[in-house]
Amino acid sequence: MTAGRYAPSPSGDLHFGNLRTALLAWLFARQSGREFVLRVEDIDSERSSPESAARQIEDLSALGLDFDPPVVYQSQRGDLYQAALDRLPVYECYCTRRDIREAAAAPHAQPGMYPGTCRNLTEEQRASRRSQLAAEGRLPSIRLRATADAYVVQDYYHGEVVGAVDNVVLKRGGNVNQAQAGDWAYNLAVVVDDGEQGVDQVVRGDDLLSSAPTQGYLARLLGYAEPQYVHVPLVVNAAGVRLAKRDGAVTLRDMGLEAAWPELVRSVGCAGAASTSELLETFDPAGLPPEAWVWEG
Numbered sequence: 001m002t003a004g005r006y007a008p009s010p011s012g013d014l015h016f017g018n019l020r021t022a023l024l025a026w027l028f029a030r031q032s033g034r035e036f037v038l039r040v041e042d043i044d045s046e047r048s049s050p051e052s053a054a055r056q057i058e059d060l061s062a063l064g065l066d067f068d069p070p071v072v073y074q075s076q077r078g079d080l081y082q083a084a085l086d087r088l089p090v091y092e093c094y095c096t097r098r099d100i101r102e103a104a105a106a107p108h109a110q111p112g113m114y115p116g117t118c119r120n121l122t123e124e125q126r127a128s129r130r131s132q133l134a135a136e137g138r139l140p141s142i143r144l145r146a147t148a149d150a151y152v153v154q155d156y157y158h159g160e161v162v163g164a165v166d167n168v169v170l171k172r173g174g175n176v177n178q179a180q181a182g183d184w185a186y187n188l189a190v191v192v193d194d195g196e197q198g199v200d201q202v203v204r205g206d207d208l209l210s211s212a213p214t215q216g217y218l219a220r221l222l223g224y225a226e227p228q229y230v231h232v233p234l235v236v237n238a239a240g241v242r243l244a245k246r247d248g249a250v251t252l253r254d255m256g257l258e259a260a261w262p263e264l265v266r267s268v269g270c271a272g273a274a275s276t277s278e279l280l281e282t283f284d285p286a287g288l289p290p291e292a293w294v295w296e297g
Helices: 016-031 050-062 078-085 097-104 123-135 186-196 206-222 257-267 276-282
Strands: 003-006 035-040 090-093 141-144 150-155 159-164 169-171 199-205 228-232
Touching (some): 003 016, 016 035, 016 050, 016 199, 016 228, 016 257, 035 050, 078 169, 078 186, 150 206, 150 228, 159 206, 169 186, 186 199, 186 206, 199 206, 206 228
Parallel strands (some): 003 035, 003 199
Antiparallel strands (some): 090 141, 141 169
């Protein structure tokens, strides 16, 4: 099976930018003869809710997007993630967010990358830090022990992308008293799920382009084929900032389908298309505007 996918996080209603990316993912998959799967990325136990997931699925269906079953929920796939984690080179990380911010501000630190604070600790140092966390009722997070400094992936719009490989978190630290201590991290879950679901085409916002080399590297370590990446321009507000719910009536439920649909099809270069079937006939990936789409409200 080859497939494309859309994988929203169920932490609220989808806004116009989310809906546009979903539409583009569907168009790329269906035009290329791929299956199209929906994956609910609900591994963030604090922010995700079944109610939000149900509303998102209703909105996507209202747009006319169809999915090949089944709908997959990441919260039900912990065994797969654990099996993958067991096959990877990893180390415990005891850093707080504050520790990482301070270390990242040091001279010669690489912006946006984990500075490696816990990577080369001695066993004695690890035991001490682990004991300190235990006294605070916390568990360490688990990070990838990357052995490559950079990795190359191919993107439909950006061509060859060379990027740094980060020692990303694979499983988050948690409270020792929680029934399931620590959530699985996005970078592990997304790579495992794409590999297990046969997803060979990943269409998503270009704000995630910088994470593709690390994810491609992780896929290689786990023996999965790297997908074809398609990073599409975001939707931004008048100030040039990525669209968010704070920008007003930006969800399908706020706007209504009659108002949202014409703007959606115009944003993908198919002004006037009246249905998804007409979109499939007229959408040209090469004609997608290369710049961010400005939301005018």
